[in-house]
Amino acid sequence: MARIIEFGQGCDIPAARRRPTAAEARGLAYDAEVKAAVDHLYPKVKEFVTPMEWPAIAPFVHAINMLKKQRGAVILAHNYMTPDVFALVGDFRGDSLQLAREAARTDAKIIVQAGVHFMAETSKILSPDKVVLIPDLRAGCSLAASVTGADVRLIRSKYPGLPIVTYVNTTADVKAECDITCTSSNAVQVVEHVAKKWGVDRVILIPDEFLAKNVAANTHIEIIAWKGRCEVHEKFSGEDVRQIRDAHPGVIVLAHPECPPDVLEEADFAGSTSALAHYVKENGPKKVVLLTECSMSDNVAAENPGVEFVKPCNLCPHMKRISLENIYDALLDMKHVVEIPEDIRVRAKAAIDAMLALPKPTSFPKFRIGDPAVPVEVI
Ligand code: 13P
Numbered sequence: 001m002a003r004i005i006e007f008g009q010g011c012d013i014p015a016a017r018r019r020p021t022a023a024e025a026r027g028l029a030y031d032a033e034v035k036a037a038v039d040h041l042y043p044k045v046k047e048f049v050t051p052m053e054w055p056a057i058a059p060f061v062h063a064i065n066m067l068k069k070q071r072g073a074v075i076l077a078h079n080y081m082t083p084d085v086f087a088l089v090g091d092f093r094g095d096s097l098q099l100a101r102e103a104a105r106t107d108a109k110i111i112v113q114a115g116v117h118f119m120a121e122t123s124k125i126l127s128p129d130k131v132v133l134i135p136d137l138r139a140g141c142s143l144a145a146s147v148t149g150a151d152v153r154l155i156r157s158k159y160p161g162l163p164i165v166t167y168v169n170t171t172a173d174v175k176a177e178c179d180i181t182c183t184s185s186n187a188v189q190v191v192e193h194v195a196k197k198w199g200v201d202r203v204i205l206i207p208d209e210f211l212a213k214n215v216a217a218n219t220h221i222e223i224i225a226w227k228g229r230c231e232v233h234e235k236f237s238g239e240d241v242r243q244i245r246d247a248h249p250g251v252i253v254l255a256h257p258e259c260p261p262d263v264l265e266e267a268d269f270a271g272s273t274s275a276l277a278h279y280v281k282e283n284g285p286k287k288v289v290l291l292t293e294c295s296m297s298d299n300v301a302a303e304n305p306g307v308e309f310v311k312p313c314n315l316c317p318h319m320k321r322i323s324l325e326n327i328y329d330a331l332l333d334m335k336h337v338v339e340i341p342e343d344i345r346v347r348a349k350a351a352i353d354a355m356l357a358l359p360k361p362t363s364f365p366k367f368r369i370g371d372p373a374v375p376v377e378v379i
């Protein structure tokens, strides 16, 4: 796990001459109480956190766990969190859909979203009476930034009578203008459902151009797409897959459907972040590569010690804004509170509720792989 090493236990620079660790600067020490409370958790992250780093991390883990209890808070951690956040303080872990379902269900008074801003908004939309905190307001998403509510109104006027499906990776404003949301776990199911409900054979699916194209390859419904891209997944290509296979014979290639279609054409399996994790657990491949955000491989590797991971590392700069440090600050100072104007929230909730009302899939849906891309209108 990439992080700036801070001097901790085992470092022989006298305390008076060294910069305090982030924990020490907040008055948190690696003392006997912390050791007794959290040292047993170290094996969960031992592949990513060196023993030298642990004394700088452990006080945060302890303090966060204490604050969670005091405040009645839960941490919803997306699969892209770094292993310290994911394994040590996350109460619920999963993909966007699983976290949204948890936000709707939890009894906790406070939700800390260890993920990006649209995920925190989704939690607030579903749980308006709860306080939803995002540890860093800058944790955005290139897909969410690619489209506005005004754009959706223009699309609606250009294509009257067609349902508009929005990926959850959008702002509340955008969701409020759309008919139903989807995630990578249920995009095909949602598109087919809404086409049937509206009695149409064309559906607008925004804002991820590649997700839309990958959905189009999995359904007879014609898809109209928007030109948004995930800045992490757009970097992968079919040529990358061929190179990885040449360099690592026998490797199993798993891809997220935000990757370009030529990646899915070359992959062995494609699905949501949790579907990829599930594939590894169920199939126990000897060697695997996950074409998705970098930290996800670390989290899946920690739970599948027998599997060898090839690790290309495309980091999501937005997800990486969330850290133990700012989760602690968020819980301590109750910041940053996510608020959504009520009229927008209510309309956005209708779009999310329409998705959540669909039957819960009994297994992780997978995208068909190996097919060439189908032509899609991109607006
Ligand atoms: P999942 O819904 O598969 O977790 O994806 C969310 C995301 O942001 C992927 O980049």
Ligand code: SF4
Binding pocket: 116, 140, 141, 142, 143, 144, 169, 230, 231, 232, 233, 258, 293, 316, 317, 318, 319
């Ligand atoms: Fe957005 Fe891509 Fe980051 Fe996911 S990985 S939050 S889609 S920029």
